[in-house]
Amino acid sequence: MKNSNTIKKIGYALMIIASIMTLLRIMDILPRDYYTTHDLRNYIFLAGALLVVIPQFYIKFKQKRATVIVLTLFSSATIFAQDYSKQIDAFAKSFADKTTEAIQPYMSSKLQFGQIPIANTVPIMGNIVKNLPKLNSISIIESEQGKAKVAYDFVGFKNESFIHFDDKGKMTKIQLVEDLINQEAEARRQQQNSVQLPTPGELGKKHISIKVEFLAPDGLTVSGNLYEVDKNKPIILLMHQAGYNRMEYADIAPKLNEMGYNCLAVDLRSGGPFAGKPNNTNTRATEKGLKPEMIDAQQDIAAAIDFLYKKYNQNVIVWGSSFSSSLALLEGVNNSKVKGIISFSPGDYFSDAAPSLATVFSKIDKPYLVTSSKAEAETLKALINDSKLKENQSQFIPTSNGFHGSRALWEGQEGAEDYWNAVTDFLFKIE
Known part of the structure; x- marks a missing residue:
């Protein structure tokens, strides 16, 4: 293939750019916008990888055909398997609508909050999306197969915590909700152990x-x-x-x-x-x-x-x-x-x-x-x-x-x- 070295250099450059974006995100320099810090860097890296691989695929098609196909499919499958944007968008919509209608299709039947019975999961989620302050934004900071670290920006407080998913992309654990439940339980415990009435x-x-x-x-x-x-x-x-x-x-x-x-x-x-x-x-x-x-x-x-x-x-x-x-x-x-x-x-x-x-x-x-x-x-x-x-x-x-x-x-x-x-x-x- 003509100019294969040039194509490979471009590919390497794109991979380096994606790596730099990842480092900047780790250093908290890039904003936490999902499409900037998550999708874009993945797509840049994939494009770079393909540009590096394609010349080799063309030159040594017969020798490396199976390996390249497997690697390419694996890379694509990995990226798409880690894409939980639909679930996060549904979560944001539930907060906006103050109902769980949008998020319920992405809630696993095994989703449970601590030791609270699973039968209470949907009502608890209903209370969370209804009663928390207005959600300004929600974005994925990073993700891997089975979980994503999510940044929440509510009016009055911010939070970063993990959401876990099963192999079908349904939520099996929402750390934010568990943390809020634990905080409320601790506050109730402290109140029960405190002075209950004023004494003039x-x-x-x-x-x-x-x-x-x-x-x-x-x-x-x-x-x-x-x-x-x-x-x-x-x-x-x-x-x-x-x-x-x-x-x-x-x-x-x-x-x-x-x-x-x-x-x-x-x-x-x-x-x-x-x-x-x-x-x-x-x-x-x-x-x-x-x-x-x-x-x-x-x-x-x-x-x-x-x-x-x-x-x-x-x-x-x-x-x-x-x-x-x-x-x-x-x-x-x-x-x-x-x-x-x-x-x-x-x-x-x-x-x-x-x-x-x-x-x-x-x-x-x-x-x-x-x-x-x-x-x-x-x-x-x-x-x-x-x-x-x-x-x-x-x-x-x-x-x-x-x-x-x-x-x-x-x-x-x-x-x-x-x-x-x-x-x-x-x-x-x-x-």
Whole structure:
């Protein structure tokens, strides 16, 4: 064959390019786009290999015919056997659609998460694709026969883990899901071993609250406990986590009183009975047929801020727990009556009903303290990541395992002192 050496040189060059791309990917220099870092380098390598082999095939066809055919078929079969792009595309579609319809054809009948019975696999997958934050992108970092390392970019957190496949290309193990299940189980174990209820003690007897009520924009009456020490002192609005009520702050508010802060612990419409007390706002919302969804509680927060601003003629420090801490941040961005924000375990809890906190953190110019359990800290750090922290804006990460929400401060809770030190330091700075 004419110019066979030139063709071979081109082939070698393509193989070298593909190898360099692989090295750059290992060094994390190339972006994680699937077609750039996975398919393209394979196809370049295959093209180069064919250009090297074809001249030899032409020159020594009779001698090497069988060997070349076998090698070529083997190379092609290997590449296509490692191509799990259809499965990953289906996974992405399931996250987008919030159902498992797209991914189920690629789920093996043997797919199981830890020791959980196989019968629960589909329902678990349904909860995962429905409840995780929005998926920005998913891509294959690398793959080999039987497994692929996948990069997930969710709003609020990122993950790299393996998906395993059988010889038919069906998923037999999804490491991401197993990791999430294990994290949730550990969080539940820690919570069961922690302080379960606030204990006001002597300070609770010293600082007695009074019941107050005010109207939300839709006419719903919102209830709360007002802990007042001095009308000229700063005021903090205290908001509970999902399923709770004002009693989440039964031993926190008296301590804040002792520090010289007026406090209002409110019942948000999204909540329930806790510590032997009903959530009065939630009860009224249910009776009136109003939505008690988490995002709907933002109007309760806005109404509480207005109530306190009128009563004390000063801006308000808003303090949230879990979902309400996200609402505190969302409200704090644009509400001129908000002085500062304390946010325990915020996250993107509202799907498309509210902007991602990553957007909020990039815009907010008020002082804030955000904190969480240690397990939640990396996700929270990712949400803050794109914004440059301004004066009196910080994230506190506990040295202990910590806890989700404001319960981290309850009397007797492990690590509570460290959380209190962070809160006290923040409040001192913004006085």
